Structure formats: C-alpha cells, structure tokens
Amino acid sequence: MMKKIPIAIARGDGIGPEIMDAVLAILFASKANIDIHEVEIGEKVYLRGESCGIEPKTWDIIRKTKAFLKAPITTPQGGGFKSLNVTVRTVLGLFANIRPCVAYNPFVKTKHPNMDLVVIRENEEDLYTGIEYRQSQDTVHALKIISRPGSEKIIRYAFEFAKAQNRKKVTCFSKDNILKLTDGLFHKIFDEIAKEYPEIENEHWIVDIGAAKLADTPEVFDVIVMPNLYGDILSDVAAQIAGSVGLAGSANIGPTLAMFEAIHGSAPRRAGQNLANPSGLLLAAVMMLAHIGEPKLAETIHNAWLKTLEDGIHTYDIYKEGISREKVGTKEFAEAVIQRLNQKPKELKPVHYRSMSFDKIVQASKMKRQKKELVGVDVFIDSEHTLDLLKDKLEKDLSPLSLSSISNRGVTAWPNPMPETFFIDNWRARFVNKIKGKPITSQDILDLLKKITDRGLEFVHTESLFNFDGKPGYNLAQNE
Numbered sequence: 158m159m160k161k162i163p164i165a166i167a168r169g170d171g172i173g174p175e176i177m178d179a180v181l182a183i184l185f186a187s188k189a190n191i192d193i194h195e196v197e198i199g200e201k202v203y204l205r206g207e208s209c210g211i212e213p214k215t216w217d218i219i220r221k222t223k224a225f226l227k228a229p230i231t232t233p234q235g236g237g238f239k240s241l242n243v244t245v246r247t248v249l250g251l252f253a254n255i256r257p258c259v260a261y262n263p264f265v266k267t268k269h270p271n272m273d274l275v276v277i278r279e280n281e282e283d284l285y286t287g288i289e290y291r292q293s294q295d296t297v298h299a300l301k302i303i304s305r306p307g308s309e310k311i312i313r314y315a316f317e318f319a320k321a322q323n324r325k326k327v328t329c330f331s332k333d334n335i336l337k338l339t340d341g342l343f344h345k346i347f348d349e350i351a352k353e354y355p356e357i358e359n360e361h362w363i364v365d366i367g368a369a370k371l372a373d374t375p376e377v378f379d380v381i382v383m384p385n386l387y388g389d390i391l392s393d394v395a396a397q398i399a400g401s402v403g404l405a406g407s408a409n410i411g412p413t414l415a416m417f418e419a420i421h422g423s424a425p426r427r428a429g430q431n432l433a434n435p436s437g438l439l440l441a442a443v444m445m446l447a448h449i450g451e452p453k454l455a456e457t458i459h460n461a462w463l464k465t466l467e468d469g470i471h472t473y474d475i476y477k478e479g480i481s482r483e484k485v486g487t488k489e490f491a492e493a494v495i496q497r498l499n500q501k502p503k504e505l506k507p508v509h510y511r512s513m514s515f516d517k518i519v520q521a522s523k524m525k526r527q528k529k530e531l532v533g534v535d536v537f538i539d540s541e542h543t544l545d546l547l548k549d550k551l552e553k554d555l556s557p558l559s560l561s562s563i564s565n566r567g568v569t570a571w572p573n574p575m576p577e578t579f580f581i582d583n584w585r586a587r588f589v590n591k592i593k594g595k596p597i598t599s600q601d602i603l604d605l606l607k608k609i610t611d612r613g614l615e616f617v618h619t620e621s622l623f624n625f626d627g628k629p630g631y632n633l634a635q636n637e
Contacts, residue, residue, distance in 0.1 A: 161192035162449050165219045169228030170200045171423030172433035172487075177228045179435035179491035180442050186495040187458055189446065194222055199230030199423075203238055210241035219249070224445045225416040228438060229423035242418075243287065246280045251409035251416055252307065253314045254278040254388065255444070258375075258395035258405060261505060264466045265400035265475050271376040272399050277318060278388025279311040280409060285385045292617040293539035296583035303339040303384060305524060308346045314410075315382035316354045326358040326379040327351070330367045330387050337632055343384055364391075372398060396420060403434040403474050406441030408448065415448055417441040431486035434472040436462065439494070452510035459508045461497040465490070467505050468497075533558065533589035533622035534602045535631070539615045541582050544570055550612045551586050558605050559591040564634035585634070589622070 166181070168174040184191065196215045203210045210230060219225050227245075232238050245251070255277055262270030288300040312329070319327050329347040331340040344361055351359035362370065364387050371378060371391060375398060383391065396405035402421045409416040419437030427433050439462060446455035469482025470493040476484045485493065501507045540547055544563070548571050551560045563571040564587070565580045588605060590597045602621065609616055623630045 159190055161190055162451075163194055163222040164191045164445070164449075165194045165196055165222040165225040167196050167198045167225070167227045167230070169198070169423060170231035171229060171425040171428045173199075173228030173230065173423055175428070175431065175487050176419070176433050176435035176438045177226075179487050180226075180439050182488075182491045183439060183458060183461075183494050184442060187454060187498055189454055190451065191449075194218055198227070198241060200233060203233050209239045209244045211244065216248070220414065223449050225414070226438075226442055226445055227416055227418045229419060229421060231423045231425060239287070243285055245416055246409055247286075249414045249416070250281070250411040251414065252279065252281050252310050253408075253410040254280045254392075255318070255408045255410065256388075256392040256396065256405060256420060257440075258392065258399045260399045261404070261463070261466055264469065264480065264505065265404065265471075266477050266480060267398065267400045269375050269398055272395075274375060274378045274395060275318070275322075275324070275380050276388055276392040276395055277311065277315040277380060277382045278392060279307060279383070279385050281385070282307045283385035285389075290618070292537060293581075293583045295581040296539075298618070301336070301339050303342050305342065305346065308343045308384075309350065309522065312343075312347050312350050312382055315380055316350060316357060319357050319380045320354065324357070324379045326360065327354075328359070328367070328378055328381045329361045330364040330381060330383045330391070331361070332364045332387075334363055338630070340384065347382070368394070371395060375399070393420060401434075401475050402437070403472075404436045404440070406437050406439070406444055408441065408444045410448075415445070417445040417448075431488055432473055433487050434474050435487055435491060436472075447510050456508055456510040457498060458494070459510075460501045461494050461499070463502040463505045463507065464497040464500045465493045467502045468493075527625040528627075530624045530627075531597055531599070531621060532624050532629075533561070533587060533597070534605065535620040535622065536586045536588065536606070536609065536616050537618035537620075538584045538586055538609070539582055539617050540584060542614075544574065544580070547584060547586075547614075550614060551609070555588065555605055555608055557590060557592045557595065557597055557601055558588040560586060561589045562587045562634060568635045583617070587622070 166177065168177045196218050198211045198215060202212055210232065230241055232240065255275060257275045258272065260267045260270050260272040282302050282304060284299055284301050286300065286302050289297060291297045315327050329344060331344045333340040333344045347361065368391055372394060375395060393402055396402045405420045407418055407420050418441050421437055424433065443455045443459045470485055470490065471481040472490050473484060548563060562569060564585045568578055570580060606616055
C-alpha cells in the first residue's frame, strides 16, 4: 500500500467548515491518497490573543506536511489584527500566487465565453509588506517595496509556468510611467527575462489601461504577471468576469511548501445555511493534487466538476433560469460531483493534467554589485510653520550639506512654488552635498539632524540618497 501524503487542512470561518466538508467528501470518494492533519487558524485564534490568527505550534504541523489546504477565514474588525493570508505567504516564503480564471460558457453566465487566462501574482512584497507609519497629524505613509530578487523569482516563474503549460504569451502589468523606480524595476526585469524565452510572446501594459483591456477583452491575455497589489485586485476582477469569484481557486507556491485556497472570503452571512458554493476550494484542492504528484486524480475530479456544471447542477450563486437545471446546496453539489467521478464533460473542454509544474521553483540570479555612493538625504519634517519660515530654518549653516528643495506630498514647494498647490503638515526637505570632490558620510547626516532639531523642528523620517554606478537611486518631486 502506498504511503499516504500528509496534508494540513484548516476549516476556517464563516462558510469555511461547510465547503471544506464538501471538498473532503469529494477527495475521499475519489480515493485520494492523503493523510489529513487538521489545524485551527482564523477568528477564534485571533480572539485568543494571537494577532496573526495562527498559534506558534501550528507552524510546525504545516511544515511537516506536503501542502496546506485552507478554507477562508475571518479577520476580526478593529485594529491590531494582521492578515493571516499575508502572514502565511510571507513567513513560509510562498512567493508565487497562481489564479486560473476560466469561462464555462454557456453553463455559467459570462460576457467573455472564450476567456482562459492565468494571473501570476507576486506574493511577498509591494504594499503588502504592511509597513505603515503615522508621521504627523495629517499624514500616514506606506512603503512600497519592490526588490530585484523578488521580481526576478516571480517573473521567471511566470515564464516557466507558461512554458510547462503550453501557454503562448506572458503579459506584464505595472505603473512605471509614475512609479519609475519600483514598478520601473519590475518592468525592467520582465524585459530582461523575456529575452531568455524567445518561444513565448511577451508584452507590457500600463496597469490602468491593461485593467480596462482585461475587463473588456480578456481573451487576448494568456498569462499575466503582476506585483502584489495589482495582482490581488485584478485576479478578483478576472475571476468575476469569467463567471464568478466563487469558482476560482488559487495556489501559493514556495521553495519547500505550498498553500491552496479559494480566492473568495468567509461570507459569514451565508454560514450554516448549506448555500455556499464549494467550487473555489475544490479547484484549489485539484491544484494541490497536481502539486503533490497526483495529476490523474486532479484530472478525474476536475472533469467530474465540469460535468456537474454542464448538467446544470448549480448552487444559488451561479443559478440562472434557462441555463441551470437544478439549484442545490453545498452538500448536494458535492454529492453531484461524486456521482460523476470518472465522467467527462461533453460540451465543455475536458482537462488533461500532465503536471502543473508548481514545483518548478526558480531562484534569483547573482547580480554584479554596483558602486554605491551617499550623495544626500531627504528629511521628512512635521511642521505647521509657513513655507518661508521653514525654508529660513533649513537654509543656514548646514555644511557640508545644503538645502536643494522642499516638497509636500511629492510636489515641489520650494524653489518655484505654485500658488494653487495644497500643502499639509508633512514636508520633505532634500539636502545634497555642496562640496565637490569630498564625499559625505553618515556622520554628516547625523550632524545635520542635530542642527535641525536644535532649531525647534521635528524630523519624523529620513531617506538617504544614493547613486548607483553614478545613476541616482531616487527621483525628483513633481515640478522639480
């Protein structure tokens, strides 16, 4: 007898326990060779005092299994609670989020019957690091972090995925016309890596017009790779326009571990009513089976699910008069899938799993280190002084640094202020080296900060300015 594959599961909150029961019923009926290790995460754990919704002992259980199948969880309202999804993805290094978005026309209503795309979302960086600060009465800041290794891993993974799955094109979405350094780096690395895959078509879209094109003509896309925030938003959009967010599953893949989940939430209003559609979590489980080396079983369950849709057996969320034949509950839908195991759809295209290649993990390449030179500092100051008074306090006797500009919310305030510009109480003062041929040091910046505080000003944040191989690693303010 084959040794069972250990799988961690979490029943989650809201509709989570019901849809997990339905999915497990299908897995066991199909004789999946898995050994279930149940863990508790989510709302109850949050309320026991764990701010991330997961207890320390749970990490060890998950690490000892081959994969983690997670139902949706509820994060309690109010401050102080961290996103469990983000915590699991980042702590376990699950850098790649894969979300297939497929239309099931004519059995699930959609305006895009030929839609069949995959969103591959970076999972560890961007604004989802959650690094935020309140710096003044008026201002809060969030740090958007894009790294070369993080970008290279996800972009190369997208091309490897496309290659393994016979996909023809990889598209990158970014906003590098505005975010020239962060999104600019993501786009630059995409162009570099695309050259290594000449057999796969590649293209780049600015995210706003790309999103419009996705909503209007999704069939022109195949694989789309994006930074974290854009990928989260647009994978939900893509799933909904394909037919329903409730039908979409996702995989979160790292070098040693993987988590599989539906992309929808815990829907507490629908809990306990035998109404919820288990399809998203079921398709996540199908992806899990492919990942753990059971592609034939994944194929069997997926085709049975397609046959169920095709036979018009639908839960309330996708039930449509004239399209659906029978409205069923969560349990009844699972039973219908079980009855169709080993059957294939006749009108919908049957799936064939060779391997999902989720275990094709890629590492970032080693890059040549660039010469890094400290050339100045941006000092963020919380002040209700007038601009003229602030400038007077910052201009005098700050050698070897000198004030080069003052900006407010990224717009130039000095020199050349515009009378229409709206200012708040958080100012960015830029200081640069005024002595040519003599490099500045970190001690020069510390001395500058002391002079600023001695003049009654409060600095709340600093950013050192560096050149890399002579090129600025910082940008200018608007109108600077």
